Amino acid sequence: MTAVRPRTRARRGEGSKLREVILDTAERLLIEARDADAVSMRAIADAVGVTPPSIYLHYADKEALIRAVCERSFAAFDEVVERAGNTTDDPVESLRRRARAYVQFGLDNPEQYRILFMGKAAGVADPIDLSNMPGSLAFLHLVEAVERAIGAGLLRPGLEPFLVATGLWAAAHGMTSLLISLPEFPWPDVDTLVDHVCESMTYGLGRPDQRKQAQP
């Protein structure tokens, strides 16, 4: 019962203003409910002050609306991570700051993160367009950051940047994902965890003197 039909009809040619209002409202309800299934089209329509079919004038279906919400939330994702990475000149420290920013951003937008990165796989019928995903650009920038670290001689030469970036992404995502889905686990402090994992991946958990072989 947030706003029950106070809305006045839009003027001619301004029908698409409703699109924005719906998006804002859906985002608010999604954040409040922390669960897309618990946000019904009817509830969104009610909160906007409109009837349910009006939503379909602007969004094909519920999934499209929810995805629009998530994509807008994550529009700033790449930029935030990039900015965090650019606060230092040390390419390895930069990677650590990127990881921190990644995890924090996910935790700040948990349901959106869950829908975008932890949802059910798209069917073979309508596969996700990876290139349009908000995270794609961020991943490309991560690959570049890895290349800089290798180029600076701080990571082992010969490492494949793509493979390294994929591994770093998986590690950051793993922390984010588990923190979102299993909050009752006795997690250490988030930054402690992120720093530990970055430290592990940079310097290794193994004793240097026990090192068997360093692959190229």
Added chain:
Amino acid sequence: MTAVRPRTRARRGEGSKLREVILDTAERLLIEARDADAVSMRAIADAVGVTPPSIYLHYADKEALIRAVCERSFAAFDEVVERAGNTTDDPVESLRRRARAYVQFGLDNPEQYRILFMGKAAGVADPIDLSNMPGSLAFLHLVEAVERAIGAGLLRPGLEPFLVATGLWAAAHGMTSLLISLPEFPWPDVDTLVDHVCESMTYGLGRPDQRKQAQP
């Protein structure tokens, strides 16, 4: 249309046999649909050969039934990972084999994994009982495996086994989770990825000579 009411009423005292039949059927439909939402109680009842209310004689609600399916699928999880870890005497190699087994088990039971480890956080009202989760025992065993590796002098002394185990878990989960949710990403071969991440976490991505400091 898999089996439309061929079922004969159970004998007296054997009502709980239906419980197992429902569980088997729900598991089958869940695997087929790869999506719990797409498996309706009515569809399960139909496939069993029974009416929907009968399910509620054995399971409180749909969530309880689906969770029962997932928990049964993951009953063998800890054992599988342990067995994989016990195929070598080298404690570090053992960790790598555990990671491989973890990821593979998740990929073999993707929807169950997604529900158990990538679901929405339980509300504050009814928090998940972590100690009863199938993964809890596996995590404890992972902590022990880490302790053995430290005890054998293969990992840096002074490392906190719990923190290390949490980081390894996050890394393994991150790969599993992303592989499940974003199959259209150009993933490297799964074992290549797992091995790379394990290698990174063991020996580090950094050049040994560039090492700054080794935290205790």
Added chain:
DNA sequence: CTGCTAAGTGAACGCCGTTAAGTGACAGGG
């Protein structure tokens, strides 16, 4: 055979996402 009770069924409730058809207001032309 009778009666008890376990093992189900039938029918309904209120919700959901979605669609087809209808309506009313407003801008522009005559």
Added chain:
DNA sequence: CCCTGTCACTTAACGGCGTTCACTTAGCAG
């Protein structure tokens, strides 16, 4: 000033969902 087209929306409904309640039927003990 009124007519008319069309844009912005509503009304009403469909089929499906999880779930509940009242009811019935079938197997067994006595």
